Amino acid sequence: YNWLLNNQNNSNSIFLLGYFNYFGIKTSKNIEKAFNLFLNASEKDHISAHYFVGNCYKYGNGTKKNEKLAFEYCEKSANKNFTNGQLDVGYFYKNGIAINKNIKKSLYWYEQAANSGNVIAMHYLGNCYKDGKNGVKKDYNKAFELFEQSAIEGYTSGMTSLGYCYDNGIGTEEDKQKAFELYQKSANLGSISSQFNLGNMYEHGDGITNDIDKAIYWYEKAAKQGDKVAQNKLEKLTKSQ
Structure with a gap:
């Protein structure tokens, strides 16, 4: 200094x-x-x-x-x-902050950031392709690739979304085991969605052995972070025990 x-x-x-x-x-x-x-x-x-x-x-x-x-x-x-500048410029154009809203320019900057290795941009674009929104046509294969890229780079939300793709066969073959592993990894890193999804898998024995105690454990984790649906699930399960 x-x-x-x-x-x-x-x-x-x-x-x-x-x-x-x-x-x-x-x-x-x-x-x-x-x-x-x-x-x-x-x-x-x-x-x-x-x-x-x-x-x-x-x-x-x-x-x-x-x-x-x-x-x-x-x-x-x-x-x-x-890359962070590219991400922000994309965000400004997407939301019309300080500049006229321009989805085409927004997309251009998010793509620039993603191509430079920005995981947030990759994940954002993955969601655009998954849902066919913000100027792109629905493309599950492309969504899967972008989620996979961001997950490989260690982005928690990317792991959750990739898990969701495996869970529901989006852009890939359905694979509950892979979904479970990805949810577990991101849930341990604090992802509310993954904590909820794990609770759901354990509650219904979806691709894994049914285990109400583990379902309660994960719903509780998500509920503590403010997930209202997890809170409702938790209340129902603890009452029925």
Whole structure:
């Protein structure tokens, strides 16, 4: 940190100093100071700094919230192939934030982010292809591939969605065992949907041995995270025991 303080002669050092202040690494957290450092680095065309400035404007961190500027800075980073920037620009276009809603442009940026390895973009596109929404035609095979890619990269929601594909034979052969394994993996990582789905499999003996105690265990996990349907299931099962 001290070295960075004494070497503010290039955009990378300035950006890192901002990053340390933003997250309180080796110094007290100072969001306003971080924002000014990001802005300084961004003026020197630092790609990550463009994104962080955009993010600060998006949420009003260290500066006044300004969605128009948030879009402009995120777009700068997106045009330089920064995947989180591409993801945000896709989101801005999808929801018409600070810019006219444009599904075609939204799709373009989500695809750019997915092609750069962004798991959130992969998963989002997978859902678009699964449901045939947001500018794409329904394509189960493509949905399966995108979910699989994001799951391989360790994305919890990707594992859940891939499990759902195996569970229901979407874009692949139905395989309850694979569905169970994926649900279990993502449930242990905190996925509410997977916790609920595991409860359901155990309750009905769907592809696995029926086990009400385990069903209760998983419904309880999901209910504790606010899943109302899991809460109802839990109440019914505990009453009948």
